[in-house]
Amino acid sequence: MKKILITILVVIIIIFAYNEYKDYKRFHPETSSYKSCDCVDLDYYNKTIVYDYFNAIENLNGYVLMQWSANEIDVKSPENDNKETEYAVNQYREKLAKIKYFEAILAQSKKLKNKGFNNADVKSFELEGLSLDAYNKKLKAEKYKNQLMSSIPKENLNYGRGSAFVYEVQKILINKGYNIPLDGIFRSETRNAIIDFETKHNLFPDGQIDESTLEALLE
Known part of the structure; x- marks a missing residue:
C-alpha cells in the first residue's frame, strides 16, 4: 500500500513539474518573445520608425507576460472566451499589427537597398507611391x-x-x-x-x- 501511495505521489509530482515546465517554456522570453526580423533596415532614413518598431516589440512582449502573470490569460492561445480574455486578445492583436506595420516599411527599405537604392531613393520612392x-x-x-x-x-x-x-x-x-x-x-x-x-x-x-x-x- 505504501509503495502504491509513493508511486501515485511521484506521478503527481511529475505531472505538476511537467505542467510548470510547460508554462515556463511557454512564457519564457527565449521562446515566447516576439523577436525583431533580420529583414528590416536598421539604417532607415526615418530613425523614428526604427525606434517605434523596437518599442512596439518591447510593448508587445511586456503585455504578453503581464497578462499571463497577472491574469493567467494566454493571449496567443486563449483557453477561455470571456470578455476579459476577448479584450486582452484584441489588445494583443492590435499591438502585433502595429509591429507588422513598422516591419513592412523597414523590410521594404532593405529590399530596395539590396537593389542599389540609398536612403534618398527610398524616401522619394515612398513619397511618390510608384511601383x-x-x-x-x-x-x-x-x-x-x-x-x-x-x-x-x-x-x-x-x-x-x-x-x-x-x-x-x-x-x-x-x-x-x-x-x-x-x-x-x-x-x-x-x-x-x-x-x-x-x-x-x-x-x-x-x-x-x-x-x-x-x-x-x-x-
Missing part, C-alpha cells in the same frame, strides 16, 4: 535627361556636323512623330524639325537646341 518598375523607369529617365542636358553644346550646332548629341535629339524628334534621318548629322531635316517643334511650343524658333528647347523635348 518599383515605374520608379526605376523614372530614375532612368532622370539620369538620361541629366546626361543630355549636360551635353548641350556651348556653340551653335553646325550644318553638316555630326555628334552623339544630335543623334539623341533626332531620336526624340522621331519619337514625337517627325520624319527625319537618324544619323547624328545636323542637316536641314533635323533643323527644320527643331524649328517646327519650337514654333509649336512658343519657343524662339532658331533651329538650335538650348536648355528651354531640350526641356520641352524631354517632357
Whole structure:
C-alpha cells in the first residue's frame, strides 16, 4: 500500500513539474518573445520608425507576460472566451499589427537597398507611391535627361556636323512623330524639325537646341 501511495505521489509530482515546465517554456522570453526580423533596415532614413518598431516589440512582449502573470490569460492561445480574455486578445492583436506595420516599411527599405537604392531613393520612392518598375523607369529617365542636358553644346550646332548629341535629339524628334534621318548629322531635316517643334511650343524658333528647347523635348 505504501509503495502504491509513493508511486501515485511521484506521478503527481511529475505531472505538476511537467505542467510548470510547460508554462515556463511557454512564457519564457527565449521562446515566447516576439523577436525583431533580420529583414528590416536598421539604417532607415526615418530613425523614428526604427525606434517605434523596437518599442512596439518591447510593448508587445511586456503585455504578453503581464497578462499571463497577472491574469493567467494566454493571449496567443486563449483557453477561455470571456470578455476579459476577448479584450486582452484584441489588445494583443492590435499591438502585433502595429509591429507588422513598422516591419513592412523597414523590410521594404532593405529590399530596395539590396537593389542599389540609398536612403534618398527610398524616401522619394515612398513619397511618390510608384511601383518599383515605374520608379526605376523614372530614375532612368532622370539620369538620361541629366546626361543630355549636360551635353548641350556651348556653340551653335553646325550644318553638316555630326555628334552623339544630335543623334539623341533626332531620336526624340522621331519619337514625337517627325520624319527625319537618324544619323547624328545636323542637316536641314533635323533643323527644320527643331524649328517646327519650337514654333509649336512658343519657343524662339532658331533651329538650335538650348536648355528651354531640350526641356520641352524631354517632357
